[in-house]
Amino acid sequence: VDPTLDLVAEIEKLKKEKNAIILAHYYQESEIQDVADYIGDSLGLSQQAAKTEADMIVFAGVHFMAETAKMLSPSKKVVLPDLKAGCSLADSCPPHLFRKFKEKYPDHVVVSYINCTAELKTLTDICCTSSNAEHVINSIPKDKGIIFAPDRNLGAYLIKKTGRDLVLWNGTCMVHEIFSNEKITKLQVRFPKAKLIAHPECESHILDKADFIGSTSGLLKYTKESEYTEFIVATESGIIHQMELASPSKTFIPAPPNNDNCACNECPYMRLNTMEKLYLAMKYEQPEIILEDWIIEQGVASIDRMLEISA
Numbered sequence: 001v002d003p004t005l006d007l008v009a010e011i012e013k014l015k016k017e018k019n020a021i022i023l024a025h026y027y028q029e030s031e032i033q034d035v036a037d038y039i040g041d042s043l044g045l046s047q048q049a050a051k052t053e054a055d056m057i058v059f060a061g062v063h064f065m066a067e068t069a070k071m072l073s074p075s076k077k078v079v080l081p082d083l084k085a086g087c088s089l090a091d092s093c094p095p096h097l098f099r100k101f102k103e104k105y106p107d108h109v110v111v112s113y114i115n116c117t118a119e120l121k122t123l124t125d126i127c128c129t130s131s132n133a134e135h136v137i138n139s140i141p142k143d144k145g146i147i148f149a150p151d152r153n154l155g156a157y158l159i160k161k162t163g164r165d166l167v168l169w170n171g172t173c174m175v176h177e178i179f180s181n182e183k184i185t186k187l188q189v190r191f192p193k194a195k196l197i198a199h200p201e202c203e204s205h206i207l208d209k210a211d212f213i214g215s216t217s218g219l220l221k222y223t224k225e226s227e228y229t230e231f232i233v234a235t236e237s238g239i240i241h242q243m244e245l246a247s248p249s250k251t252f253i254p255a256p257p258n259n260d261n262c263a264c265n266e267c268p269y270m271r272l273n274t275m276e277k278l279y280l281a282m283k284y285e286q287p288e289i290i291l292e293d294w295i296i297e298q299g300v301a302s303i304d305r306m307l308e309i310s311a
């Protein structure tokens with residue numbers, strides 16, 4: 001790409017020319033968030049994908065999110081700036097292994113966190129995201145057993161919140177499992193007024209000390225509405241961009257990871273997307289998300305059920 005090209009202007013032009021919409025997750029780099037038509041959490045993004053009238057959905061997020069958009073709007077073209085933008089949670093639950101696991105609990109309802117592959121969704125009764133997970137679990141009759149996949153941290157949090165006995169798949173998010181308890185405690189000593197806010201994908205020792213737990217949009221809303229002015233943010237640090245835009249006078253401190261030598265609180269998959277790749281994806285309309293018909297047909301029901309109860 002010509003380095004003198006004004007990528008923002010070119011992207012805006014392509015949006016109009018191609019009747020395209022850019023949906024971006026809060027973990028995208030700030031420049032991408034700034035050119036997006038909609039920025040949101042996984043639930044908001046799937047709701048937008050289901051109702052958009054655009055011809056092309058440009059998904060600035062990770063692969064499972066773009067797949068979800070394709071399942072909800074199969075007649076539309078869905079492009080992802082980098083096809084390698086995966087997710088450690090989705091990778092942790094290969095469908096062929098999950099199928100065997102599920103056979104051990106034939107009477108259980110399968111609830112899957114939306115952070116899973118399209119094929120896993122074909123083995124799922126109802127999906128959830130971090131903003132509606134509790135509601136989804138509570139919607140299942142009390143006498144029914146539940147398998148929850150793939151995030152064991154969100155699962156353990158849900159067991160605590162709902163009092164239900166969930167059978168958990170042993171997956172984790174590589175970003176949310178590396179926050180350092182010790183370094184967070186040190187930060188809390190240095191900033192005694194700061195509130196610790198955390199995503200439920202974090203390990204239980206972080207969640208136990210958090211002042212507020214929520215999805216990315218839940219955390220953003222909390223910081224906007226809170227009377228407090230300092231926050232230690234235990235989730236991917238991309239969300240801080242919107243927090244600072246919404247509350248310019250408040251202070252946001254990214255929670256530190258265990259390893260000092262990496263930016264491990266940035267998701268390496270989310271950050272594969274760049275402005276350049278976004279521009280190229282719009283221009284050439286690829287890489288495109290293509291799914292087999294049976295996957296869409298059998299998988300979309302689990303997303304539809306979730307959207308019905310979250311409307």
Ligand code: 13P
Nearest residue numbers: 041042043129130215216
């Ligand atoms: P939410 O934005 O739905 O809270 O999800 C967080 C996440 O890890 C997405 O990959």
Ligand code: SF4
Nearest residue numbers: 087088173174175267
């Ligand atoms: Fe997956 Fe974690 Fe990255 Fe979200 S932050 S896309 S859950 S690896």
